Amino acid sequence: MKKILMTTPIVEMDGDEMTRVIWKMIKDELILPFVELKTEYYDLGLPERDRTDDKITVDAANAAKKYGVAVKCATITPNAQRVEEYNLKEMWKSPNGTIRAILDGTVFRAPIIIDCIKPVVKNWKKPITIARHAYGDVYKDTEMKIACAGKAELLFTGNDGSTQRQTIFDFEGPGIVQGLYNKEDSIRSFANSCFKYAIDTKQDLWFSTKDTISKKYDHTFKDIFAELYEKEYKAKFEELGIEYFYTLIDDAVARVIRSEGGYIWALKNYDGDVMSDMVSTAFGSLAMMTSVLVSPDGKYEFEAAHGTVTRHYYRYLNGEETSTNPIATIFAWTGALKKRGELDGLSELASFGKKLEEACIDTLNEGIMTKDLVNLAENIETKPVNTAKFIEEIRKRLEKKL
Numbered sequence: 018m019k020k021i022l023m024t025t026p027i028v029e030m031d032g033d034e035m036t037r038v039i040w041k042m043i044k045d046e047l048i049l050p051f052v053e054l055k056t057e058y059y060d061l062g063l064p065e066r067d068r069t070d071d072k073i074t075v076d077a078a079n080a081a082k083k084y085g086v087a088v089k090c091a092t093i094t095p096n097a098q099r100v101e102e103y104n105l106k107e108m109w110k111s112p113n114g115t116i117r118a119i120l121d122g123t124v125f126r127a128p129i130i131i132d133c134i135k136p137v138v139k140n141w142k143k144p145i146t147i148a149r150h151a152y153g154d155v156y157k158d159t160e161m162k163i164a165c166a167g168k169a170e171l172l173f174t175g176n177d178g179s180t181q182r183q184t185i186f187d188f189e190g191p192g193i194v195q196g197l198y199n200k201e202d203s204i205r206s207f208a209n210s211c212f213k214y215a216i217d218t219k220q221d222l223w224f225s226t227k228d229t230i231s232k233k234y235d236h237t238f239k240d241i242f243a244e245l246y247e248k249e250y251k252a253k254f255e256e257l258g259i260e261y262f263y264t265l266i267d268d269a270v271a272r273v274i275r276s277e278g279g280y281i282w283a284l285k286n287y288d289g290d291v292m293s294d295m296v297s298t299a300f301g302s303l304a305m306m307t308s309v310l311v312s313p314d315g316k317y318e319f320e321a322a323h324g325t326v327t328r329h330y331y332r333y334l335n336g337e338e339t340s341t342n343p344i345a346t347i348f349a350w351t352g353a354l355k356k357r358g359e360l361d362g363l364s365e366l367a368s369f370g371k372k373l374e375e376a377c378i379d380t381l382n383e384g385i386m387t388k389d390l391v392n393l394a395e396n397i398e399t400k401p402v403n404t405a406k407f408i409e410e411i412r413k414r415l416e417k418k419l
């Protein structure tokens with residue numbers, strides 16, 4: 018068979034631990050035999066980040082900006098224990114945080130659904146994609162403990178000399194206060210990424226906040242989304258027959274539970290943090306969650322939602338066999354290949370991505386799966402396999418399709 022050709026490179030960001038091992042297996046077994054793969058390779062493994070003083074992460078993010086499509090392996094976000102384990106010069110920042118900041122992007126997470134794993138919410142039939150605004154609010158707040166009676170005030174001093182002052186509360190005794198902020202341009206980027214991704218994936222977009230209670234803060238989010246929709250996206254949405262729909266978060270929660278799925282649910286930072294855990298747990302397994310970072314100008318970085326699966330890696334280093342699920346990492350690759358194919362007009366490449374996804378789903382629907390899924394599968398005879406065997410089974414089915 019002639020290998021499928023590419024024109025523009027995909028930005029490849031390698032990572033750490035078990036996912037780094039799986040990364041190589043996926044490339045060797047499922048991609049390189051079939052595609053004349055063009056990538057610009059960045060090693061975001063922790064030793065290389067440390068060696069380059071984390072410059073490699075910034076370079077990788079800038080490459081993603083330049084080429085528009087990247088695929089990323091899970092990476093370690095160092096903590097004190099990792100600094101010791103890897104003898105690091107510094108506790109380097111989260112690569113995902115660095116890349117997100119450079120691309121000014123929003124993360125969209127969606128589950129991969131298979132027949133034998135039923136979501137806990139029985140009417141969910143299609144994926145629910147969560148878009149979380151990962152900037153500001155309670156994650157960048159200022160908090161104070163109040164020890165005695167007194168007045169807490171909010172004071173803003175403008176660079177033009179203007180001031181705004183408001184009483185938060187007249188304390189009659191001890192208490193607590195919290196100051197939050199967000200920026201209009203960040204909310205605008207979030208909204209643009211959401212509208213673009215809805216158009217890209219042809220799905221409805223839901224957005225919810227608590228604007229009835231938070232009449233200025235949350236209402237600003239609602240207003241910015243509404244303004245951008247009217248000005249820039251309405252015509253395209255109508256043409257595609259998709260809907261933008263704002264509702265109060267309480268109402269959204271009720272509708273989500275009663276829905277069939279199949280839409281994007283955009284949420285503020287805290288709401289997105291909490292709801293994405295709820296939705297992903299209800300759909301089944303973290304190992305089946307995909308994640309894509311989309312910038313407001315339409316650059317994409319695909320990855321798995323899970324981490325480097327450290328516990329399995331230590332077992333692997335001990336020579337033990339592991340049954341780590343590669344599906345979300347494979348789908349990161351297929352996402353990038355399909356997007357590159359679409360952008361470069363390479364239908365063969367896009368179709369390869371689709372066939373590889375189908376081969377994964379077929380393998381799973383035949384009950385061949387890694388151990389994490391075996392306990393979740395219902396009404397099917399399962400055959401638990403290790404990672405290498407699982408990838409081999411996917412390859413067999415892929416070869417038949419090509």
Ligand code: NAP
Pocket residue numbers: 090091092093094095113303304320321322323324325326327328329340341342343389
């Ligand atoms: P994790 O790597 O997602 O793994 C947590 C547990 O979930 C695993 O021990 C395993 O459970 C299960 N699991 C996750 N993915 C799996 C898969 N593909 N197949 C089978 N089981 C899977 O999270 P973590 O252990 O909290 O974090 C490990 C490292 O990853 C940390 O250094 C963290 O900084 C990093 N991290 C990176 C990213 C990223 O790059 N996007 C995201 C999150 C965390 P069992 O052990 O019970 O089998």
Ligand code: MG
Pocket residue numbers: 290291294
């Ligand atoms: Mg969370």
